[in-house]
Amino acid sequence: MVNVAVFASGNGSNFQAIIDAMNNKTLAIKIKILICDNEDAKAIDRALANGIDVILIDYKKYTRFEIESMLVSKLKELRVDYIFLAGFLKKFTNLFVSKFKNKIINIHPSLLPKYKGLHAIEQALENNDNEIGVSVHYVTEQLDSGEIILQDTVNIEGLKNKEIHEKIHELEHKLYIEAILKVLEG
Numbered sequence: 001m002v003n004v005a006v007f008a009s010g011n012g013s014n015f016q017a018i019i020d021a022m023n024n025k026t027l028a029i030k031i032k033i034l035i036c037d038n039e040d041a042k043a044i045d046r047a048l049a050n051g052i053d054v055i056l057i058d059y060k061k062y063t064r065f066e067i068e069s070m071l072v073s074k075l076k077e078l079r080v081d082y083i084f085l086a087g088f089l090k091k092f093t094n095l096f097v098s099k100f101k102n103k104i105i106n107i108h109p110s111l112l113p114k115y116k117g118l119h120a121i122e123q124a125l126e127n128n129d130n131e132i133g134v135s136v137h138y139v140t141e142q143l144d145s146g147e148i149i150l151q152d153t154v155n156i157e158g159l160k161n162k163e164i165h166e167k168i169h170e171l172e173h174k175l176y177i178e179a180i181l182k183v184l185e186g
């Protein structure tokens with residue numbers, strides 16, 4: 001069994017997709033912990049509803065060094081093999097990333113290297129792109145820049161804003177699980 005930590009800051013619909021894939025045995029993983037930086041995140045409710053422990057971190061109260069040191073020792077203690085980022089809004093320094101080399105995976109709503117960082121979908125819409133991408137990639141110290149594991153696109157021509165977001169999320173939930181399978185199967 002592969003031990004996993006998921007990091008999320010918000011709704012956690014990608015976190016839910018990972019929980020579902022664990023529960024229906026598509027993924028042979030055990031989610032040991034949810035790491036969250038926002039006490040109002042719906043991701044916390046999703047964890048608790050599935051018996052997953054949560055660590056809530058107050059980034060205002062501690063230095064980045066203190067937080068990352070605590071996380072490294074906690075995740076090692078839990079024997080975490082992989083870290084899946086699912087809408088986690090805080091960045092990592094090399095202190096953290098170097099301890100989990102090629103073991104941290106993120107999902108980003110653009111065809112990387114296009115539109116790194118926040119508001120990727122809005123950037124694509126402002127550019128009148130006809131399609132919007134989703135990328136699952138390894139995490140390095142540089143934001144949204146690690147090796148790509150899988151990418152796919154959604155055609156958004158003629159769709160309304162709400163439909164666009166729904167389609168992208170739908171694709172994300174499918175692609176994230178496929179990418180995790182690909183990584184775990186080596």
Ligand code: GRF
Binds near residue numbers: 086109
């Ligand atoms: C997703 O669009 C993901 O690509 C990005 O953050 C968003 C998180 O959505 N990194 P959710 O919280 O999983 O619903």
